[in-house]
Amino acid sequence: MLAFLSSLFINGLVTGSMFMLVALGVTLFYGVLRIINLAHGDVFMVGAYMAFYAGTYLHLPYWAVVIVTMMGCAVLYPILDLLVFRRLRGSELGPLITSVGLSMALESLVQGIFTANAQAVPSPYLNNLVNIGTVSVPLQSLLMIPLTLVVVAALYVFLRRTRTGLMVRAVAMEPRVSQLMGVRPEYVYGVVFVLAGLLVGLAAATMAPELYVTPTMGVELTVDAYIVVVIGGFGNVEGAIVAAFILGLINSFVSGLGLADWATTIALALLVGFMMVRPSGLVAERLGVRQ
Numbered sequence: 001m002l003a004f005l006s007s008l009f010i011n012g013l014v015t016g017s018m019f020m021l022v023a024l025g026v027t028l029f030y031g032v033l034r035i036i037n038l039a040h041g042d043v044f045m046v047g048a049y050m051a052f053y054a055g056t057y058l059h060l061p062y063w064a065v066v067i068v069t070m071m072g073c074a075v076l077y078p079i080l081d082l083l084v085f086r087r088l089r090g091s092e093l094g095p096l097i098t099s100v101g102l103s104m105a106l107e108s109l110v111q112g113i114f115t116a117n118a119q120a121v122p123s124p125y126l127n128n129l130v131n132i133g134t135v136s137v138p139l140q141s142l143l144m145i146p147l148t149l150v151v152v153a154a155l156y157v158f159l160r161r162t163r164t165g166l167m168v169r170a171v172a173m174e175p176r177v178s179q180l181m182g183v184r185p186e187y188v189y190g191v192v193f194v195l196a197g198l199l200v201g202l203a204a205a206t207m208a209p210e211l212y213v214t215p216t217m218g219v220e221l222t223v224d225a226y227i228v229v230v231i232g233g234f235g236n237v238e239g240a241i242v243a244a245f246i247l248g249l250i251n252s253f254v255s256g257l258g259l260a261d262w263a264t265t266i267a268l269a270l271l272v273g274f275m276m277v278r279p280s281g282l283v284a285e286r287l288g289v290r291q
Contacts, residue, residue: 003134008256009249010132014141016248017148021203022221023228023240024155025196031235032172032192035085035095039103040200041222043080047073047204048121048213049110055122062123066205073201077193085193103218111215123209144206151202152241155195159237164191172235223264224251227271233281242282 022044029037050072054065084102088094125139159165170178171188179185211217228247232239247267254263274281 006135008252012249012252014144016245017144018207020244023225027240038099041218042103042106045218047201048208051205051208052121069205070201074197077197081193107215118212121208239282
């Protein structure tokens with residue numbers, strides 16, 4: 001019994017790590033640009049197909065697959081910003097509605113190139129098991145946890161200790177005032193798109209080997225990411241981190257009890273509960289703002 005619970009706990013941490021990397025991008029988008037991007041999960045899906053192509057057809061070593069996927073998503077997002085989001089600066093509903101169309105367009109494009117068949121991403125760590133007490137866990141899964149912790153620490157240092165990070169927080173707090181102080185908002189917005197691409201690319205490259213890659217895989221992940229963001233507090237990085245692990249553990253334990261089909265329903269019920277009891281989320285503080 002203890003081994004079973006330990007396995008569910010570790011799987012929850014792994015799932016929570018994936019949610020965190022994806023939700024941090026959503027948090028940055030809302031915290032800095034004030035946009036709700038419903039195509040974020042589909043960029044994860046595109047990154048997963050990048051990993052599939054790089055590993056299966058280009059035969060790159062896995063570490064190179066991770067780098068290529070991160071760089072690919074970091075390049076893709078500024079292109080999407082240039083073609084789609086930049087024209088909608090300042091609009092509240094425009095980015096939301098447009099991102100729905102962008103989501104469908106990305107899914108159709110990928111399906112046209114790779115078909116709708118599920119694909120497997122190769123990894124040398126997928127079949128390597130690591131024994132933690134009485135629990136055997138794939139090395140591929142364990143890689144997610146330390147990688148995520150390193151990324152979160154790096155993001156924290158970037159936002160708190162670097163000049164560019166302070167500019168990001170200034171724009172998140174008050175874009176007009178920061179512009180008067182010499183900060184270029186468009187430069188900051190570009191940094192945010194690149195950061196979101198790097199985060200979602202890392203999540204895609206590390207989790208894709210454990211998932212079957214399909215053109216529609218990003219839809220459910222988008223839902224999970226926004227559940228995390230709302231529970232954690234819209235635009236709040238610390239809240240998103242905590243909420244990601246909570247949702248990951250819930251998903252793992254619910255699935256372990258044979259109720260996998262109910263995982264999303266339970267997560268949505270938790271979301272509704274938080275909106276009723278604490279609508280500001282776990283942490284009522286937006287990126288760059290202390291109340």
